[in-house]
Every structure is written in structure tokens, then in C-alpha cells.
Amino acid sequence: MEVIITTEGSETVAQLIGRLDTPASQEVSEALAPLQDKADGTIVLDCRQMSYISSSGLRIFLMLRKATAVKGGKVIVRGISNDIRNVFMMTGFLNLFQIEP
Amino acid sequence: MAITDTFKRLYARQGLAMLLTAGLLLEATALIQYHFSKQGLRDEADRRAQSEMTVARLRIENTTLSVENDARSLSRALSEKLYTPEQFAPLIQRLMENNEVLVNGFIAMEPDYYRWEGRWFEPVVSRRDNGFETIRLGSAEHDYFNTDWYRFAMDNEDGYWSEPYFDADVTQDMVVTFSVPVKDTQGRKVGVFGVDVELTWLDKLIESVQPYQDAYGTLVSRGGMLLGAPAETLTVDRTLRYETLIGRTGWKMSVVIPEDEIYGGIKRVGLIVTLLQLLGLLLLILIIWRSAREQMKLEEAQAGKEKMENELHIAREIQMSMIPKIFPPFPERHDLDLNAVIVPAKEVGGDLYDFFIRDEQLFFCIGDVSGKGVPASLVMAVSRSLFRTVAGHETSPSRIVTSMNDAMAEINESSMFVTFFCGVLDMASGHMRYCNAGHNAPVMLTDAKRMLPVESNLPLGVMAGFTFSEQETDLSYDDAIFLYTDGLTEAENSAKELFGEERMKAALSGRKSAADHMQAIKQSVHEFVGDAPQSDDLTMLFIHFMNENPSTDRHLVLHNNIQQIPQLADFIETIAVEKNLDQALAMNLNLALEEAVTNVIMYAYPDGADGLVDIEAILREGSLEFVVSDSGRPFDPTARPEADVTLQAEDRPIGGLGIFLVRHIMDKVDYARINGKNVLTMTKFI
Numbered sequence: 001m002e003v004i005i006t007t008e009g010s011e012t013v014a015q016l017i018g019r020l021d022t023p024a025s026q027e028v029s030e031a032l033a034p035l036q037d038k039a040d041g042t043i044v045l046d047c048r049q050m051s052y053i054s055s056s057g058l059r060i061f062l063m064l065r066k067a068t069a070v071k072g073g074k075v076i077v078r079g080i081s082n083d084i085r086n087v088f089m090m091t092g093f094l095n096l097f098q099i100e101p
Numbered sequence: 102m103a104i105t106d107t108f109k110r111l112y113a114r115q116g117l118a119m120l121l122t123a124g125l126l127l128e129a130t131a132l133i134q135y136h137f138s139k140q141g142l143r144d145e146a147d148r149r150a151q152s153e154m155t156v157a158r159l160r161i162e163n164t165t166l167s168v169e170n171d172a173r174s175l176s177r178a179l180s181e182k183l184y185t186p187e188q189f190a191p192l193i194q195r196l197m198e199n200n201e202v203l204v205n206g207f208i209a210m211e212p213d214y215y216r217w218e219g220r221w222f223e224p225v226v227s228r229r230d231n232g233f234e235t236i237r238l239g240s241a242e243h244d245y246f247n248t249d250w251y252r253f254a255m256d257n258e259d260g261y262w263s264e265p266y267f268d269a270d271v272t273q274d275m276v277v278t279f280s281v282p283v284k285d286t287q288g289r290k291v292g293v294f295g296v297d298v299e300l301t302w303l304d305k306l307i308e309s310v311q312p313y314q315d316a317y318g319t320l321v322s323r324g325g326m327l328l329g330a331p332a333e334t335l336t337v338d339r340t341l342r343y344e345t346l347i348g349r350t351g352w353k354m355s356v357v358i359p360e361d362e363i364y365g366g367i368k369r370v371g372l373i374v375t376l377l378q379l380l381g382l383l384l385l386i387l388i389i390w391r392s393a394r395e396q397m398k399l400e401e402a403q404a405g406k407e408k409m410e411n412e413l414h415i416a417r418e419i420q421m422s423m424i425p426k427i428f429p430p431f432p433e434r435h436d437l438d439l440n441a442v443i444v445p446a447k448e449v450g451g452d453l454y455d456f457f458i459r460d461e462q463l464f465f466c467i468g469d470v471s472g473k474g475v476p477a478s479l480v481m482a483v484s485r486s487l488f489r490t491v492a493g494h495e496t497s498p499s500r501i502v503t504s505m506n507d508a509m510a511e512i513n514e515s516s517m518f519v520t521f522f523c524g525v526l527d528m529a530s531g532h533m534r535y536c537n538a539g540h541n542a543p544v545m546l547t548d549a550k551r552m553l554p555v556e557s558n559l560p561l562g563v564m565a566g567f568t569f570s571e572q573e574t575d576l577s578y579d580d581a582i583f584l585y586t587d588g589l590t591e592a593e594n595s596a597k598e599l600f601g602e603e604r605m606k607a608a609l610s611g612r613k614s615a616a617d618h619m620q621a622i623k624q625s626v627h628e629f630v631g632d633a634p635q636s637d638d639l640t641m642l643f644i645h646f647m648n649e650n651p652s653t654d655r656h657l658v659l660h661n662n663i664q665q666i667p668q669l670a671d672f673i674e675t676i677a678v679e680k681n682l683d684q685a686l687a688m689n690l691n692l693a694l695e696e697a698v699t700n701v702i703m704y705a706y707p708d709g710a711d712g713l714v715d716i717e718a719i720l721r722e723g724s725l726e727f728v729v730s731d732s733g734r735p736f737d738p739t740a741r742p743e744a745d746v747t748l749q750a751e752d753r754p755i756g757g758l759g760i761f762l763v764r765h766i767m768d769k770v771d772y773a774r775i776n777g778k779n780v781l782t783m784t785k786f787i
Contacts, residue, residue: 092746
């Protein structure tokens with residue numbers, strides 16, 4: 001699992017590449033820790049190359065969402081595949097995030 | 102004839118030299134075995150300790166990270182409210198309501214920040230049995246400007262974890278403070294926000310870190326204060342110690358395992374091996390003693406040629422005593438008919454075969470040592486011992502062969518090599534994995550006769566570190582596999598023609614028992630060769646798979662270690678291909694299975710005992726059934742609260758998603774405790 005964090009203007013973009021399963025979520029959680037400080041702005045989770053997500057991965061998304069809720073920022077989830085979109089729908093995550101194609 | 106006389110002659114005939122060689126050989130074999138076993142146990146200990154520490158560390162970090170995040174976000178919220186200090190306490194209280202490890206929350210401002218409040222301003226919100234209480238600290242006696250939590254937080258944007266200390270002011274208990282600077286809207290640091298975290302939960306968590314009976318975990322702070330440790334620990338001299346750091350806290354977790362506990366088992370095995378060796382040596386003495394006497398008689402009567410033959414006969418006898426040759430070897434089994442034979446050439450050679458059943462899997466091998474004579478037969482003996490040792494704990498043929506190769510290449514001074522084929526046949530399913538090290542391709546007797554496709558790799562003992570590839574195939578009821586050495590295909594008749602593969606395949610005809618097949622081939626070779634002398638050992642192994650109902654169920658066994666989770670993806674992929682499932686369904690099944698298995702790893706083995714998670718997939722028309730079972734403590738995932746997916750982000754708890762996903766992906770989910778096992782059955786209709 002690879003995580004690439006870039007800043008584009010006022011947006012912080014985290015590109016998630018690979019399978020976000022339970023063992024991977026540990027490293028991803030560490031890699032995304034710096035985003036806690038950007039939680040007052042716009043955080044984009046670029047999932048175009050993320051092929052899989054488990055509940056431990058969803059938890060990381062939720063933690064970020066909570067952090068931005070406190071600090072007044074927002075989280076945009078970009079480019080999830082239809083299969084993952086289905087998981088978001090099941091878990092009610094579609095309502096929690098701003099979803100972009 | 103005097104005994105002393107016999108012994109003198111025995112000595113003169115190198116009998117003693119042979120005895121010494123055999124003793125050395127046995128000793129070397131035992132040393133190799135000891136080395137491998139010890140390495141295996143050590144790896145196992147490393148794995149267990151690391152796995153448990155990771156679980157414990159993740160659990161602790163789950164709490165400490167949430168404390169850090171909470172404190173940082175509240176510090177920002179406070180910056181917005183600097184003009185209305187009366188709103189501090191309600192904000193802090195709301196934070197503490199949502200995080201129950203927090204016992205105090207407080208903000209301490211720079212000197213004289215609010216002139217009307219005086220030099221010190223420190224409102225503290227404390228958790229009480231019946232709610233929250235707000236008090237004012239900060240005075241000449243409680244001069245916080247010089248405390249660590251204040252000074253270091255002012256210097257550190259990300260916050261500071263204090264050393265644990267006894268909180269005499271409020272809780273009367275051990276606490277640790279996490280503090281972060283508070284800035285005004287211009288970014289100037291104007292005070293510090295801090296939370297006190299109680300520590301009782303750490304003790305229980307650390308006590309659960311116990312990969313072995315007498316192993317224990319400890320947690321110490323950056324300054325060396327003990328944060329958590331079991332009530333009692335043994336004091337032993339030799340221990341293995343593992344350490345890991347916990348996030349930003351500076352806390353260090355250690356796991357200590359007494360070496361005795363890891364290696365204790367080897368000592369007993371060592372004793373047994375030594376006894377067996379002594380027995381073997383006695384047997385050798387007996388054989389040599391007897392043959393020495395026979396030889397004496399021969400010597401008196403006959404020429405030296407026969408003496409030589411007799412010596413080779415002894416070497417042969419020793420060699421043959423090492424391989425299983427009672428047939429049928431598994432008379433109680435009806436799903437397997439196996440026969441093997443070595444037809445020795447006149448000169449002693451280095452062919453070998455071996456087989457045994459472990460965990461319902463048939464491990465078998467055949468090999469041919471380059472060269473002839475006693476050296477070849479010694480290498481053969483080493484190969485066979487290595488196979489037994491390595492295959493005793495490894496189940497992958499390629500890893501067995503790789504281990505054997507590394508060991509042999511290391512001790513191989515005479516540059517002899519061994520062509521070798523190793524297979525592992527799962528008796529329940531007929532699935533066979535195999536690895537070929539430069540040996541002849543076996544014959545598969547299925548509906549048609551064909552050569553089993555093999556990658557040649559290198560023979561054993563040629564190059565250390567070579568990576569051997571593994572292949573697989575499936576046997577159905579009544580399929581058989583025939584293995585042989587080149588003594589068969591290269592058997593020569595007096596016209597110097599070779600027996601060859603075609604004659605071999607032709608001889609393998611008709612439906613008969615393994616023993617009859619062997620007889621038929623021996624007969625066929627015998628007729629072909631005629632009077633020509635046999636120049637090489639001829640070794641054959643015939644395995645007839647007779648399980649009438651090989652299960653088509655798929656089976657996977659994982660250790661309770663989250664690093665093994667990715668194997669589930671391959672497992673599901675195999676099923677998806679077989680059942681032609683679409684990608685979306687395959688991903689959902691993968692997800693449900695991962696959640697179920699993660700639950701087992703996290704909750705069924707809280708004491709960190711090593712355990713297995715068994716996953717069985719039963720593929721039916723119209724439905725797929727997955728059975729996840731483990732021998733951990735009773736744990737019913739279906740009884741865990743499910744996530745409420747309708748809540749807004751602020752109100753959603755972090756947990757409960759796993760079992761929610763399992764329930765929503767699968768059509769039926771049932772838990773039962775059966776024979777001391779947790780059994781979770783999940784059904785998906787397709």
C-alpha cells in the first residue's frame with residue numbers, strides 16, 4: 001500500500017494506491033497522521049487507485065472526518081470504484097463524505 | 102577362536118574406521134537437526150512476540166492517538182474563544198464526556214493574560230463519580246509556569262506527554278498529562294491546554310501480552326517509570342527481549358521470554374535422539390562384529406574379491422535399513438495404495454526414496470546421488486535425514502527442497518549432488534504440490550498416461566541460496582503417480598539399447614495394485630536387460646490415490662496474526678475463478694471474510710496465545726458457505742453491537758463496522774461454540 005501526500009493550493013491531497021486491508025491500514029494510519037494538522041482545510045482522499053477497503057480502512061476515513069468536523073475543514077473522497085462505492089453505501093459512509101468522481 | 106583375535110582382525114579390516122564414520126555421520130545429522138529445530142523455535146518466538154506487541158501497541162495507540170487528536174482539536178477550538186474564558190470549562194467538559202480515559206482537562210494561561218484574574222489563570226475540569234466539577238488551580242503554591250507539562254508544551258507544537266506522576270490535587274491516582282500549546286488568532290502562544298489520562302487500563306493490557314506461559318510484558322515511560330507490568334514475574338538468567346516504542350508518548354513496551362521456555366522442548370528431543378543414536382551404533386557394532394566373523398571364515402576359504410563384495414553388502418545393509426520398506430506401509434488406510442522398491446546394482450549406489458504421513462498429508466521423495474560407492478551412500482543417508490528433519494515442520498515442497506539444498510551445499514565438500522523430487526499430497530482433497538530438483542519427471546496415470554510437467558531447477562548441493570520453484574496439480578480418485586530414478590530409463594541390454602520412457606509407459610498398464618505394478622515393471626526391465634549386468638540402482642515409487650470422494654472444499658489455515666490477512670485475497674480469487682463469480686461479489690466476500698478473521702485474531706486470543714484460524718469454503722450449487730473456526734476463548738461476534746450507520750460523523754463510534762459488514766454482505770451468519778471451538782458459519786446465496 002502506498003500513500004502520496006501533495007498540496008494543491010488550499011487542498012491537501014492524499015493518494016491511496018493498493019489494497020487497504022487490515023495489515024495495510026496500520027501503515028496508512030501512520031502515513032496520514034500529518035493530515036490531522038490540515039483538518040481545518042480541505043482534505044482530498046484520492047482513491048482512484050485503491051482497489052479494496054476493509055473496516056479498519058473505513059475507520060481511518062472516519063477518524064479524519066471527525067477531526068475535520070471539530071476543526072471546521074472537510075474531507076472529499078475522490079474516484080472510488082463502483083465496488084468500493086457499494087461498501088460506502090452499505091456503511092452509510094456516502095452521507096458522511098463529499099464524494100467526487 | 103579367541104575374541105581378542107576376532108577384534109584384532111576387525112580392527113585391521115577398517116571395521117573400526119567404518120564404525121567411526123557412521124558415528125560421525127549420526128552426530129552430524131543430529132547437529133543439523135538441532136540447528137534447524139532451534140532456528141525454527143526461535144523464528145516462532147520472534148513471530149509470536151512481534152505479533153503480540155503489535156496488537157498491544159495498536160490498542161494503546163488507539164487510546165493515545167485519540168487523546169492527542171482530541172487535545173489538539175480542542176486547543177484550536179479554545180483559540181477561537183480567548184475573549185470568552187467563561188466558555189472554556191463547558192468546552193473542556195464536552196471533550197471529556199466523549200473520551201472516558203480523561204480524568205482532568207485544564208487550560209493554563211501565560212502570566213497575567215487576563216489582568217483581572219491575576220498572574221495565574223488555570224480552570225480545571227475534573228471527572229467525578231456523579232459528573233464533572235470545575236475548580237481553579239494556579240497560585241503561588243501551584244506555580245505552573247515551571248512545570249514540565251507547561252514548559253515543554255510551549256516549546257512543542259505537536260504536544261508533550263509528561264512522565265507519569267501522582268496527582269495529589271484531584272484524582273489521588275497515577276496520571277500522565279498530554280499538553281499542547283494554545284495560540285491566539287495571530288499564532289502567538291498564549292497558554293497551554295492539557296488533559297490528564299488515568300493509567301489503570303494499561304496494567305490489564307500489558308498483562309495480556311504473554312506469548313508464553315512465563316513470558317511477560319512491561320511498559321516504561323521515557324524517563325524509566327514503570328507504567329504497567331504483571332503483578333509477578335519470574336527471575337531467570339537467560340531471556341529473549343523484544344522492544345517497541347509507542348507513538349509519540351516515548352513509552353517503551355518490552356516483551357521478555359525466558360529462553361528455557363522456547364528451547365525447553367529441544368532438550369528432551371535431544372535426549373531421545375542421543376539414545377536412538379547409541380542404539381544405532383550398537384546395531385552397527387553388531388553387524389560389523391557378525392560380518393567380521395563371516396569375513397574371517399571367507400578369508401580363510403576364499404579370494405579377496407568376495408571379501409570386497411561382502412563389505413559392500415554391509416554398506417548396503419546399513420543404507421537399506423534407513424528407508425521404509427514394509428508394504429503396505431499404511432494398512433489401515435483405504436484411500437492410499439503405495440509401494441516402493443530399490444533394486445541395488447552390484448556396486449553400492451546412492452538412490453533413495455522416503456515417505457510419511459503428517460497432518461493428513463503424504464510427504465514423499467525420490468532422489469539419486471551422483472557417483473557410486475560408500476561416499477554416495479553416505480550422501481544418500483544425509484539427504485534422507487535432512488528430508489525427515491525439514492519435512493517434519495515444513496509443508497511447502499519448495500521450502501523443504503530449498504532448506505535441504507542450503508544445508509547440503511554448505512557441507513558438500515566432495516562436490517557430489519543429488520537429483521531430487523519432493524511432493525506433498527493432501528489426502529483429503531487430492532491436491533498435490535511438488536518441487537523438482539533436477540530429477541526425472543514422474544509419470545501421471547490419470548485417464549491417460551503422461552509425464553508430469555516439471556521445472557528442472559538445479560540438483561541439490563550445487564549452489565547454496567538457489568530458489569526452487571514449486572508446482573501443483575490435482576489427483577482424482579484412482580489417479581496414480583509413478584516416480585523412478587534413471588536406473589529405470591537407462592537400463593541397458595546387451596545391445597547397449599536403453600529401456601527408455603516409451604517402454605516404461607507401456608509397462609505401466611492395467612488396473613492393478615501398487616505392488617503388482619512394481620512387479621510388472623521389474624519383470625519388464627528384467628526381460629529387456631537379459632543377461633547384461635545392472636550398472637545403476639533402480640528405484641521406483643508408486644502412489645495410487647484412492648480417496649473416492651476428494652472434497653472440493655477449499656481450505657485455508659492462518660496463524661492468528663494480522664499479517665496473514667492478505668492470503669484471504671488469493672483464497673477468494675481461487676474460488677471466484679472456479680465459481681465464475683463477478684468481481685464485485687468476490688470483493689464483498691473477501692471483505693466479509695477479512696472482517697470475520699480479523700475479529701478472531703483481535704478478540705478470540707486476547708492472552709496472545711498462538712493459535713490458528715481455520716477457514717473452509719463449501720461450494721454448492723446456488724450457495725457458498727464459509728466456516729471460520731478457531732480454538733480461542735469463547736467469542737461470539739454476532740453478539741457484538743453493530744454500528745449505527747445512520748448517525749452523523751460526530752456521533753459515529755469508531756468500532757462495530759466489521760460485524761456490520763459481515764451481516765450485510767452475507768445472507769446468513771450463525772455462531773456456535775462446538776467442541777471448544779468458535780465456529781462462525783456465513784452463507785451467501787448466488
